[in-house]
Amino acid sequence: MSYNNLGLYDYSLLSNIKNVSVSYFCNLLYDQKKLPNKTYRLYTYSNKKGIFKIISYFISQLQLIFFCVKNPPAIIHFQWLKIPSMDYYVLKVLRRFSNHLILTAHNLLPHNSGDTYYKSYAKIYHSVNTIIVHAEKTKQELIEKFGITPNKIVVIPHGVLDLSSEIDHTAVSAKVTEIRQQLKLKDKVVFSVLGGLNEYKGINLIVDAWKDKTLSENKNIQLLIAGAGSVEKVLELATIDNVHIENRYLTDMEFLTYLRVSDFVLLPYKSISQSGVLLSALSEHKRVIVTDVGGLKDPFKFGKIGYVLKEYSINELKLAILKASETVKEYPKETIWNKIEMFYNWSTIGSKTQNLYSSINENPVN
Known part of the structure; x- marks a missing residue:
């Protein structure tokens, strides 16, 4: 059902699964490179509204059922349920x-x-044969919150999301220079909030922390908020000198530009299993400030690439930002980034998924 970044995930996974016959059912708006698999643009709900969106989705699911009746597959693997x-x-x-x-x-x-x-997801999780999650912490949450047996859960990391392969890098570099000049970022440490602005991502916490004078009146740091979202809380920072807000949808080129301008990406999520923004930041070797939820802390096992908040609080985030601004020149060694890239490598992830398919085919009854 994927398009945009979700389509990028599917493309990255499927293009690294070898020697498996796969039929791929995707969204009409899927816009990544063509895959070698049989591709069916089955889902058309994205360009519908209201009840028509629901009807369209229902019809697509019926079409999927009819396809499986005619061509019974060994495995059906869902990435998303709407x-x-x-x-x-x-x-x-x-x-x-x-x-x-x-x-x-x-x-x-x-x-x-x-x-x-x-209740709906509890029934779903108990009805499927295997559940893939992206982090050990998510596996434990699935066991504790939904009572799923451990042998039903497989941990396969979410790969790094590299937005740069199809982008004009000369244009990005020019835009980076323009933004640095426009916002007068020379000698400033830039902290960014990128992508969708949502409460679960901790945007309220970030706003409340930055309102503290130790941050809002600090001329050595800059907060960059860029992304779409109807979060009125963000407007509380609109008149602060060291804050720049772009509250709108970002193209991949704009997202990559703002990411390259950043020194640290703020990810104080309330709850998450894995973050696409984190994985994009890792692909650009950007340091992060995260909470200990889902898989956000996983890359830190390879080395210090920023800060993990001890608790979800305004003061803890404020202290982490100040500490980061003081240690901005303590950049992680290249060996750390190499280990992170190996862990989140799509080839490895594709192999793990392929091995899962093979083991299921060899032992079809779960």
Whole structure:
């Protein structure tokens, strides 16, 4: 069902799975490179509104069922589910036509939903044969919160999201220079908040921390907020001199430009399983300030690439930002970044996924 960054995830995974016959069912808006797999642009809900979006999604799921009736697959692997109350019954039907259902739980529950969908996802997690998660911490949460047996869960990392391969680097470099001059960033330490502006990403915490005079009146640092989101809280920083806000959707080129301008990326998430912004930051060797949720802390096992907050608090974030500004010249060694790249390498991730498929085919009953 993927497009934009989600499409990039699917492309990166599928292009690294070898010797497996895969049919790929994607969104009409899928815009990555052509894959060698049989590709069906089945999902058209993205350009619909209201009830028509739901109807379109329902029709697409019916088409998927009909395809599996005619061509029973050994494995059906879902990356995303859009309407869990409906999809639970879709999965029940599909189990009749496939030996094995896999679901990648990119997040255990939808963002900003609380426990609204808990019952639906509990039924879904118990109905599939295998669940892929991206971090050991997420595996433990799945066991504790949903009562899933450990042998049903497989940990396969989310790969680094490299946005730079299809982008004009000369144009990006020119834009980086322009922004640095425009915002007068020379000799300043730049902290950024990039991508969707959502409460679960800790945007309220960032705003409240930056309102403290030790940050808002600090002429040696700059906060850059760039991304789409209707978070009114951000407007509280609109008149502060060392804050620049671009509250709109960013193209891949703009995202990469703002990322390259940054010294540290702020990721004080309330809850997450894995963050695409983190993985994009790692691909550009950018340091991060994170909370200890989901897989955000995982890259720190290879070396110090920023700071992990001891607790989710204004004071803890403020102290981390100040410490980062003081240690900005203590850049991680290249060997640390090399180890991170190996861990989040798509070739390795593709092999792990391929091995999972093979083991299921060899032992079809789970």
